[in-house]
Amino acid sequence: MAILITGGAGYIGSHTCVELIQAGYDIIIVDNLSNSNRESVKRIELISGKKILFYQINLLHQTDIEIVFLENRIEAVIHFAGVKAVGNSVKEPLQYYQNNVTGTIILCEVMKKFNVNKMVFSSSATVYGIPEFLPIRENCKTNPTNPYGRTKLMIEEMLRDLYISNNEWSITILRYFNPIGAHKSGRIGEDANGIPNNLMPFITKVAAGKLQTLQIYGDCYPTIDGTGVRDYIHVVDLAKGHLKALEKTLSTSSVETYNIGTGEGNSVFELITAFESATGVRIPYKITNPRPGDIAISYADPSKAKQELGWQAEMGIEEMCEDAWRWQSNNPDGYLSNAAELISGK
Numbered sequence: 629m630a631i632l633i634t635g636g637a638g639y640i641g642s643h644t645c646v647e648l649i650q651a652g653y654d655i656i657i658v659d660n661l662s663n664s665n666r667e668s669v670k671r672i673e674l675i676s677g678k679k680i681l682f683y684q685i686n687l688l689h690q691t692d693i694e695i696v697f698l699e700n701r702i703e704a705v706i707h708f709a710g711v712k713a714v715g716n717s718v719k720e721p722l723q724y725y726q727n728n729v730t731g732t733i734i735l736c737e738v739m740k741k742f743n744v745n746k747m748v749f750s751s752s753a754t755v756y757g758i759p760e761f762l763p764i765r766e767n768c769k770t771n772p773t774n775p776y777g778r779t780k781l782m783i784e785e786m787l788r789d790l791y792i793s794n795n796e797w798s799i800t801i802l803r804y805f806n807p808i809g810a811h812k813s814g815r816i817g818e819d820a821n822g823i824p825n826n827l828m829p830f831i832t833k834v835a836a837g838k839l840q841t842l843q844i845y846g847d848c849y850p851t852i853d854g855t856g857v858r859d860y861i862h863v864v865d866l867a868k869g870h871l872k873a874l875e876k877t878l879s880t881s882s883v884e885t886y887n888i889g890t891g892e893g894n895s896v897f898e899l900i901t902a903f904e905s906a907t908g909v910r911i912p913y914k915i916t917n918p919r920p921g922d923i924a925i926s927y928a929d930p931s932k933a934k935q936e937l938g939w940q941a942e943m944g945i946e947e948m949c950e951d952a953w954r955w956q957s958n959n960p961d962g963y964l965s966n967a968a969e970l971i972s973g974k
């Protein structure tokens with residue numbers, strides 16, 4: 629029996645595939661490669677020493693998904709596939725509802741048809757919007773402030789209704805805080821196409837000289853130093869959280885939601901300082917206006933995941949910075965860095 633990973637060629641998906649393989653699971657990746665690169669699947673094979681069954685398909689094409697279920701015995705699905713840029717979701721809401729919500733409906737329809745009723749779903753702390761209280765617990769009011777966050781919350785509600793309609797479903801919803809860093813091999817990492825949206829890929833591209841200056845979006849927030857505070861979590865810690873979530877999903881029938889964060893908040897300045905201390909590379913920056921839609925502070929209370937999944941983050945902010953820098957240094961142009969090898973088919 630195999631675990632189907634939708635979006636498995638992506639940043640968090642690829643790191644989760646490595647952990648699953650190393651834990652002994654057989655995996656299958658489906659990905660439309662709209663925001664990822666086929667090369668990452670090759671890197672997962674390199675790291676794990678295992679050949680991976682990969683289908684380049686779009687979740688909106690139901691017949692393609694059905695072929696995957698016809699050709700393989702699937703035990704559970706870890707569902708990462710979707711579009712995730714907050715800013716872009718404001719400009720292109722229909723693309724976000726189509727890809728994220730409709731794509732998930734089609735996936736669930738096919739799962740139902742083939743009697744597969746176990747899913748780990750990739751959600752986001754964005755569903756909380758401006759947090760009602762801190763640290764954020766799972767029962768904190770949800771109030772997403774952008775279409776991306778609304779798609780994630782809509783899918784969560786749909787999955788909860790699916791479980792109510794049939795208690796044989798087993799669904800674990802993981803709300804990620806801010807994943808950064810990379811696998812210690814330096815072979816897989818965050819491959820932001822073009823200009824990054826998020827802070828850490830921006831920092832590493834400035835450190836690599838690919839971008840001139842880091843823009844700090846505002847320093848007048850009610851925080852320790854005026855800059856935004858977030859709960860940065862190492863992507864490998866996050867991947868291991870999926871392993872624990874899968875174990876629970878395979879052994880019970882329920883629908884549960886977990887915050888996956890470290891429980892620590894760090895400001896932009898604190899992340900810059902940690903990066904400079906971990907790498908010895910200075911990050912030139914300038915303060916600009918706040919980014920519309922940004923919130924001041926967000927960090928998790930991860931105690932529910934610790935109690936019920938037996939999971940907690942283990943790596944600290946400097947290790948996240950070291951590992952992010954190793955990925956950037958080894959792959960100056962992300963997965964295209966070895967374009968020559970790609971072309972030669974090595």
Ligand code: WQD
Nearest residue numbers: 712714752754825826827830843844845856857858896922
């Ligand atoms: C972090 C902090 C910015 C860039 C987003 C999504 C969330 C999740 C993670 C998908 C903030 C500041 C940033 C820059 C800056 N993605 N910043 N200069 O906005 O907390 O979360 O990514 O699930 O859904 O909302 O992450 O990395 O963009 O910003 O000063 O160039 O860094 O203001 O305080 P964010 P981020």
